[in-house]
Amino acid sequence: xxxxxxxxxxxxxxxxxxxxxxxxxxxxxxxxxxxxxxxxxxxxxxxxxxxxxxxxxxxxxxxxxxxxxxxxxxxxxxxxxxxxxxxxxxxxxxxxxxxxxxxxxxxxxxxxxxxxxxxxxxxxxxxxxxxxxxxxxxxxxxxxxxxxxxxxxxxxxxxxxxxx
Numbered sequence: 001x002x003x004x005x006x007x008x009x010x011x012x013x014x015x016x017x018x019x020x021x022x023x024x025x026x027x028x029x030x031x032x033x034x035x036x037x038x039x040x041x042x043x044x045x046x047x048x049x050x051x052x053x054x055x056x057x058x059x060x061x062x063x064x065x066x067x068x069x070x071x072x073x074x075x076x077x078x079x080x081x082x083x084x085x086x087x088x089x090x091x092x093x094x095x096x097x098x099x100x101x102x103x104x105x106x107x108x109x110x111x112x113x114x115x116x117x118x119x120x121x122x123x124x125x126x127x128x129x130x131x132x133x134x135x136x137x138x139x140x141x142x143x144x145x146x147x148x149x150x151x152x153x154x155x156x157x158x159x160x161x162x163x164x
Contacts, residue, residue, distance in 0.1 A: 013107040014056070014100030021081030021095055025060045027070040028099070028110075029053070036062030036077070043080045053113075056100040 019025070027047055034054070035046035042059040047070060049055065059080035064070055079097055101110045 014098050015110050016096040016098050019079045019095055019097045021079050023079045024063075024075050025057055025077045025079060025097060027064075027072055027074045027076050028055055028113075029072050031055070031070060033062065033064045033066055033068045033070060033076060036064070036066050043077070045077045047076060052103055053108075054102045055110075056098075056102070058098050058100075060097060 025045070029047075029049045031047040031049035031053075033045060034048040035044065037044065039058070043061040044056060044058040045060045045062050045064075047055045047057075057077065060077040061080050062077045064074065064076045070076055079095065081095075099110045101108050101113060
């Protein structure tokens with residue numbers, strides 16, 4: 001999450017989670033699918049949650065149509081493309097799902113909504129950290145962020161969701 005100084009400036013309004021084309025994407029919390037369709041050439045799914053939060057997931061092709069009520073962990077879509085197809089336009093070096101969250105019209109850091117997390121430990125580039133393949137690890141594009149399986153399962157069960 002790298003919010004801009006002003007709403008009209010460029011910035012990164014969410015987090016990128018590693019995912020492969022065709023993988024299932026799960027609702028991070030209960031809500032209603034309020035948008036499912038293309039935006040600027042990429043498929044987007046938006047889930048509106050109780051309390052005024054809206055989650056946007058892209059590039060995600062909807063499985064749950066607009067108006068569908070979903071529970072946390074329900075499948076809402078699949079990562080756009082097909083396995084091995086990396087042609088979907090993305091700002092990530094590798095395939096990823098951008099996960100953006102808004103409260104009203106303001107973007108908030110999605111990782112802050114996951115509850116208490118252990119402190120972040122910086123490691124040298126290119127060296128895998130301890131437990132990189134352990135349950136509870138969200139793979140961000142080029143980084144790792146630990147969380148609980150119950151709180152976030154955007155894709156790959158627990159091991160693997162921006163509007164700009």
